[in-house]
């Protein structure tokens with residue numbers, strides 16, 4: 001049963017909340033040293049999946065291993081090597097910034113002197129040295145996020161599990177975090193990154209899974225996903241309501257792969273302009289651009305809001 | 308069912324650190340109130356009350372005040388206090404993502420609640436001794452007894468917390484359970500002055516054995532079935548402690 005050297009492995013992992021199946025039979029293997037991205041719309045089950053692999057919430061069915069050890073029996077050992085950055089702020093508002101880190105380090109049995117050294121180190125890393133004596137309520141939203149990231153690194157984790165780590169960060173802070181995540185990866189740290197930021201996933205992740213309604217719809221290298229589902233480039237055609245019917249009929253007759261988003265039509269898997277000539281009423285209503293992971297995301301999970 | 312590990316001490320340390328940082332904002336109330344009650348009731352009401360054996364009324368109520376306020380300390384800490392940490396601050400969620408598990412967190416909270424009882428009980432004891440109201444060296448056992456009592460009431464409180472849908476739910480617990488205990492456990496009047504039925508009921512209320520034990524330790528007179536009282540406290544503590552671990556686990560890992 002125990003797998004070769006997947007750092008994180010799940011088999012038929014399922015989580016039900018009453019009638020709702022939040023995570024539905026997911027089997028995954030994350031390799032050592034890889035950055036694995038998890039994308040999915042709100043409510044897809046990403047956070048629920050993360051809570052299970054970080055041993056915070058037990059699965060309804062299925063099994064998990066961290067570094068080859070079953071989470072059922074070795075939860076403490078697993079949690080000792082995990083660095084977790086949660087989606088929701090759970091910093092300790094009764095304690096100052098520095099005390100938050102020192103107290104957290106104590107949960108990992110890091111001796112006092114070492115804890116103090118590491119705390120200062122991570123504060124510096126996320127440019128929070130000036131705030132070490134502040135209370136949590138005195139921090140801005142982005143500073144809290146950075147402190148959560150800093151806290152997640154205190155135990156020098158071999159596996160980092162990040163639930164939307166850069167949400168609410170300004171561009172400077174976001175790049176700082178990306179840079180740090182890339183650096184940690186180069187040191188052999190495995191990263192499990194859940195994000196809504198497509199650029200982040202494309203930049204950082206070796207492989208990306210797209211999750212929807214508790215299931216993984218597709219999983220591959222970001223470029224592979226893009227080539228497979230949308231091709232190298234996408235053509236966006238702006239259409240007025242009157243033109244729409246004709247344009248769609250035309251695209252269908254040419255057997256093109258397209259998606260109708262009402263005021264705009266996206267055409268995929270096109271090489272060269274010839275195929276789409278004459279679809280738009282004028283050339284300036286037609287825009288070509290490189291395909292992105294966001295196109296894949298929309299293709300797989302749809303354009304409407306999911307409740 | 309899993310038990311807790313020594314790691315619970317990390318949670319206890321966290322609560323202690325917060326207390327040491329913020330104690331001046333709440334702790335004096337926990338000592339001032341019982342002293343005021345003691346003096347007001349003891350001197351005011353005491354002028355009208357004659358006890359059979361000629362004991363001063365204020366001396367009669369000292370042990371009950373110690374036991375009651377020790378009860379209040381643990382009860383507040385592990386209802387309102389724990390609920391705020393669990394639901395509003397998500398402190399428990401943060402801790403269970405580290406090598407600690409739910410059982411460690413709950414045990415740490417309960418031991419911290421007991422520590423609050425210990426501190427309150429000891430503080431009142433010191434003040435009462437300073438007023439010359441304590442006559443026996445046996446009273447030195449009161450602080451550890453207050454700790455044990457704290458474990459019991461913290462465990463009961465934690466059980467309530469594990470079911471509480473909102474923070475206002477605790478108002479029921481305090482008005483319907485804790486406050487009546489304060490009046491019907493022999494704190495202010497000897498149990499013998501109550502009707503038979505109240506006397507019997509009083510013995511199944513967890514505060515009663517603590518009041519009897521504390522009274523014996525303050526006076527140095529051991530007459531009642533005190534071993535039974537101690538056994539009762541221990542049995543209730545173990546039962547509520549284990550139950551609250553289970554129900555809290557269910558709530559936190561849903």
Ligand SMILES: Nc1ncnc2c1ncn2[C@@H]1O[C@H](COP(=O)(O)OP(=O)(O)OP(=O)(O)O)[C@@H](O)[C@H]1O
Nearest residue numbers: 017022040041042043044045046047048049087561
């Ligand atoms: N504790 C809970 N009790 C009941 N249902 C829950 C609970 N937590 C999550 N859910 C439900 O499970 C589903 C998945 O939620 P989850 O938080 O995992 O989504 P997510 O992919 O992280 O979404 P987001 O991008 O908004 O963070 C949702 O339908 C949510 O309502």
Ligand SMILES: [Mg+2]
Nearest residue numbers: 046047048087
């Ligand atoms: Mg989420």
